[in-house]
Amino acid sequence: AVDVIIVARGGGSLEDLWAFNDERVARAIAASRVPVICGVGHETDFSLADFAADVRAPTPSAAAELVVPDHTELRAQVVGLSAALATTLHRSIQERSWNLARQTQTLKHLSPAVQLAQARQRVDDLLVRAEASLRHDLLLRREQVSGLNGRLAGVSPLGTLERGYAIVRQRETRKVVHSVKQVAPGDVLEVRVADGDFEAQVQSKQ
Template sequence: MEYPIVLGRRIHLAPKYITVSQLTYALKRVIEDNVSLEGVWVQGEISNFTRHSSGHLYFTLKDEGACVKCVMFKSQAWTLKFRPADGQAVDIQGRLGIYEKSGQYQLYVDIMEPAGLGQLYQAFEKLKTKLEQEGLFDQARKQQLPPLPQQIALITSPTGAAIQDMIKILHRRRPNLDILIFPAKVQGADAPQSLIKALNEAARFRNLDLVIIGRGGGSLEELWAFNDEGLARAISDFPKPIISAVGHETDFTIADFVADLRAPTPSAAAELAVPDESALKRNLANLQKRLANTVQQKIQSYRRDLQRLKSSRVLVAPEQGLNIRRQELDMLRERAVRQLRQDLYAKREQYYKILGKLDALSPLATLSRGYSITQKADGTFVKNSDLVENGEMVKVTLAMGVLSCEVKDKYKGSQLK
């Protein structure tokens, strides 16, 4: 017997002894087949946290009385909304298993969130669903960023590092850019109203081209002001394009979904907001050079065409070409006359043939040979002497002239009646 037989919760082992692998496998089956441990939620404190180069997370979850090894694979780790660290209290959902190589049981983590933040996540998802159903996230509502903004507003904390980074990048990329700063609180209970007030102030500037709203990184609670429904609606209703730049690349807020463009960081927002002026100048210089080369090539091409036309026989000796065309015209005229004569001769011969046939069939030709046509008064042709009576008037048509005759006698054959 290579492995123990597992029946329900009881393990029936083979007699005498089993191997370590068999024992570990039996325990693994007991743990992994336990339905009550599937998708279990565990709360504890992170220690010995390690982010492997492969993207997997390894750490220990502990409390006052015990600890358990935990693994979160890369496919689940990339969905995290925060950065785990030693000493952080977290809520974890996963499944128990045994890593047979070390013989240790461990928790394979599917979901991890800061302890006590479950209600915040639920509120976030609820508001996100609500606004999405209202269409506030639709791409059709998004405004295009201006290609060369002249005036940009920054709505953020005036004392944070984010505003300094954005101003530095904006001035480097566009030295003559007009930057308006609207100070606002970016965390705390008063932050949403402060941000809305700053947006209302910015809306008064008609020459404003673009707004960047955001802050640097922080915890979920610190970024929570940007998940406010009122702020989301203010961003959606703003008349100018807005770039949302809240936290780090892994941080997502409601403001990011409502804004016309989401930037992963405030620095990235400044990069996206304006093109690099020096790069524009280089591109413009390249375009001017290409345009000059194209124009020069066109001029050279036209010059060659002109020279070719100037040396062509049509322009150098136009009379020669005309004489050739005149000669060709005379030949064509003579050919046409010959063809016309041939066609006339053929038509005349055809006419004579048809005329001869008509003469052979014409009754006039018969009359010219001494025959006549006899008709009664009603126009009936007399083909038989029985058709007329003695004394009846008939009309006799000759080759030349018509006779009006009275029937005196009738004959049948050569006999007189």
């Protein structure tokens, strides 16, 4: 099978190239089912065959280069295509790896074992927070109790006695003596101090 037809002739006079202006040649080229490249004469030479052909080359050698590309250029194209293919494959593999990693991570989160571990961790966190809150509340309660104890000690009869005061009662009536008007000479009184009780007798009053 023929892939391409080259109609070519080297440079020459107008008479030498006139055959390519023949109508029969031009019609034959136009009717060809196989692609035709025409390279007749020099770059400045034109003929009917040039216009009837599928491609016009300026010279016969240029026509040959169109059919058979330069080896170096062809190799460069192959290298470029290979590099582009490698880049595309690398990118595709990388994207698939990322997708696989994301799907694997998603499956791990959906795993019952992972969910159970996460639930346990949440429970542990709640227990730690609850314990810290209880300790804080207990410390506040202790401080409040300590403050109340201090206030109670300030108003407690025992606290008053420890500061040097005494509670005096009439022995017979057990009433607390608030005024000298409540006693008379000879009355026996019960006196309570911080470390115990004793009796005293009124000798006189002023």
